[in-house]
Amino acid sequence: MITFEHVTKRYGERLALDAISWHMDEGECVSFVGASGAGKTTILRLVTHEIAPTSGTVVVGTFRGSRVRRAQRALLRRTLGVIYEDFRLLNDRTVFENVALAVRITGHFSDSEVVPRVLVALEQVGLDAQHAAYPQELSAGERQRAAIARAIVNRPAVVLADEPTKALESESAREVIALLRRIHEDGAAVLLVTTRPDVADALGGRMLRLEEGRIVSGAATEVPPGHAAYMPKESAAPLPPQTAED
């Protein structure tokens, strides 16, 4: 599903990723944990092909290589669901319209087909009652749930989550993690990046620790594609309350 083969990424002189290799299969759950600047977000940006690696190869599904054309890049992103720390919702559109946008972008559905898909996604995240609300009218937790609905509405094979609980208070963070667990249990692969090991623990799955652009711990830091040596999926632990530092 996603494979990094000796991927290095430099921003000018700064080394963000240092020849890392890892792989995740369909339906798997992987968390990258590390401090700020460890290279976590760079991994997600490489997966979505927002940036190209300095060297090495990134494979996502059938998309392989460092130079993917613009149209192919758009196609790739339609197969992913991405959840951001800052939600990235359009404030001038209702929750329904924000989620519907992701469906319309695929170009596969007529207006009449869009509505039921969006309503199902909103129901899954418990926001069906707020479908007509604008993002500013929602709490941070509700906004993140709207963003999750948008990420899953096209039933992607993999959901990427970039610090999804960082802007949330503990109760909302717990709800978001529970939602991600449910998405994973429903069959989607989940790739989480976070600074908080407790969030990764709560989600479950394989945890890889990043430090200064290298995978320093976790299952099989040099995993060739197709290798079966992954950590068994752990049962999800409850998310501990968030501290003020978070």
Added chain:
Amino acid sequence: MHVYFLREAWRSFRQHQGLAWTAVVSLTATLLLCAVFLLLTNNARRAVRFIGDRREMVVYLRDDVSPALRDSLIGRLTVLYGAVTYVSKQQAWDEFSQQVGDPQLLQAVDQNPLPASLRVRLRPELLNYSAMEQAAKQVQQFPEVEDVRYGGEWVRRLDELQATLTRDSLAVGVVVALAILLVIYNTIRLSVMTRRREVEIMIRLGASDRFIATPLTIEAVGQTLLAALIALGLLFAVQQLALQQVARVTFLPPWWLAGFVGGAVLLAWIAASVAVARALRSAGP
């Protein structure tokens, strides 16, 4: 999906009204300038055509030309240059008498000094100075012909006037086309800049360039269409005013109107497509 694009274009127009109306006003001013020039050109062309229709060559005959020779000449001139009307000496005198009007003055003339003539209504392809000049020289060679007159100087001026009008129309057309391209291009770039965040989010969600560009292009085409209709409305008001105050001014014929609106919309579409493509290339992640 098409309804969605129309809805998005309308939403964008409403949300960025300042920008949208600025574009409409700029385009209206540019298009009105073009429309006024088209109105002037159209009326000048009509006037030239009206005068041009009256261009004829007058062939004066020798007094000793027999009816048989005259009829033979009429046949040849009809084939070579156009419809011929014979004006006898008596008809020429009658016309002259009517024009002069004073019987005492006419009595002073002993006998009819006017020659018989042939008035040749030239075929359309001969209605220009050089062709008329050449035709006159050829007709002059016939032995039955005394003299040929065709008002060469004013025919030349008329041709020059027509050429100037055509040239100026083209020049104004080019200037207006460039102005439309520039206004639309900059409006679209500003539009993309003002909604950079929205465009970025769409790109992250996997929107194709076409998906993002279509509502913006529809909006630009809509603004231009609106501006073209306002410009034509204002032009109609100007024409009605001129009709009442100054002189008979004819409004633009339907196919000119269609060409004006269609041309403006086509230019807007081209400018919008180029601008969106360029803006998107530099916009997204």
